[in-house]
Amino acid sequence: MSNQKTDGLKTIMVCAETDIPTDGSVITRSVEGQQIALARHNPGSKRVIAFESRCPHMQAPLKFGRVVDGEVVCPWHFFRFDTETGNTIACPNSEMHLATFTVEQRDGNVLVQLNSESSDRAVSQ
Template identity: 60%
Template sequence: MPPLRRRSSSDLWACARQVPTAAYRRLTMQGIDWVSQGYVLACAETEIPNDGSIITRGINGRTIALARAAAHGKIVAFDSRCPHMQGPLKFGRVVDGEVVCPWHFLRFNTATGETVGCDSIMHLETFAVELADGNIYVGISNNV
């Protein structure tokens, strides 16, 4: 068995989904450079259902949940696991700006990450989302 090799930051960056060159040129020509601001391409806007269903994407070694709120169409991004007992939020649904843990029915505001309907110190990690050129970019280093 070969010896284990320590991964460098360049290895991790190579694993992240990269912005296609043509799209990157268009973004920077518009004066917006989301990539240099810590945003990573998550998916095409068309991949996110309109009914509040949640999809997940691996971004920079993390699993991020993405959904479109059915009421107003805003796309949100948050940690794919409930902070309580790591329940898989991808089996939940976003309704009225809230996601419900399918294991314990704890509700979180998808914009702020705060619990809804109870006092709790648990906080769901949320991420900034930008739409550009038909693609969804998630701000991993720009947490909301």
């Protein structure tokens, strides 16, 4: 596992790029004690995105959702969230917000930025 700290952020290697499905499905990894969801920005895309693993509406596990065009769809009530901004789609009065994470793809690995205040724990699947 690779950790780098810069400006209050910690960059952590969470998996290989090949671990991320190319069909719009979502996987999760436990990173520094929190579950993070990872997916491709669009089915077949090389770009990887990361966001919190539970829907802020009723805590549905987003690993059972789908990502298309950078939007994750909750499997329970079909709420949609922009995976870059965390904003809800087609629900302008909603105060729900999905936490998102900056992703770096380097040397075939996926790295995610977290606040450096998190304690150092291993990444697990």
